[in-house]
Amino acid sequence: MSKKVTDTVSELAVPILEELDLELVDVEYVKEGKNWFLRVYIDSEGGVDIEECGLVSERLGEKLDEVDPITHNYFLEVSSPGAERPLKKTTDFHKAAGKNVHIKTYEPIDGEKVFEGILQSFDGHSLTVLITVKTRKKEMVIPFDKVASARLAVSFNF
Numbered sequence: 001m002s003k004k005v006t007d008t009v010s011e012l013a014v015p016i017l018e019e020l021d022l023e024l025v026d027v028e029y030v031k032e033g034k035n036w037f038l039r040v041y042i043d044s045e046g047g048v049d050i051e052e053c054g055l056v057s058e059r060l061g062e063k064l065d066e067v068d069p070i071t072h073n074y075f076l077e078v079s080s081p082g083a084e085r086p087l088k089k090t091t092d093f094h095k096a097a098g099k100n101v102h103i104k105t106y107e108p109i110d111g112e113k114v115f116e117g118i119l120q121s122f123d124g125h126s127l128t129v130l131i132t133v134k135t136r137k138k139e140m141v142i143p144f145d146k147v148a149s150a151r152l153a154v155s156f157n158f
Contacts, residue, residue, distance in 0.1 A: 023042065041080065085152045087101065094122055126144055
């Protein structure tokens with residue numbers, strides 16, 4: 001089996017993004033209805049705008065045409081990950097310290113598999129998240145290898 005499409009696209013995208021001082025957040029290759037979508041999420045310290053997404057789409061599209069890792073028709077979408085950006089790499093977790101996060105685990109920790117709160121710290125092995133249970137604040141330590149998915153979370157608490 002050849003390399004996964006998302007891995008190939010990541011390898012093609014990173015040099016383009018580095019040249020533009022942008023970061024690859026995630027690559028998805030999914031079928032929705034009858035159509036296939038290749039979604040590339042990019043970001044930078046100050047966020048990305050439509051012009052940057054267009055430029056990356058153009059350059060990456062040219063590379064994809066050259067390498068041709070996908071044999072059927074698909075739609076290429078390049079966009080910002082948005083306010084609820086996924087946290088994938090260890091650097092993402094370090095940058096998210098002090099921010100509101102939503103974490104799902106593979107197995108229950110203290111009877112729960114979903115946690116939302118402020119990421120206090122990440123030491124490379126575990127996350128410390130300050131969650132609110134009813135009216136009490138509680139620190140939860142979540143082993144990094146138990147994290148199934150994580151993202152920034154928008155909070156509407158005033």
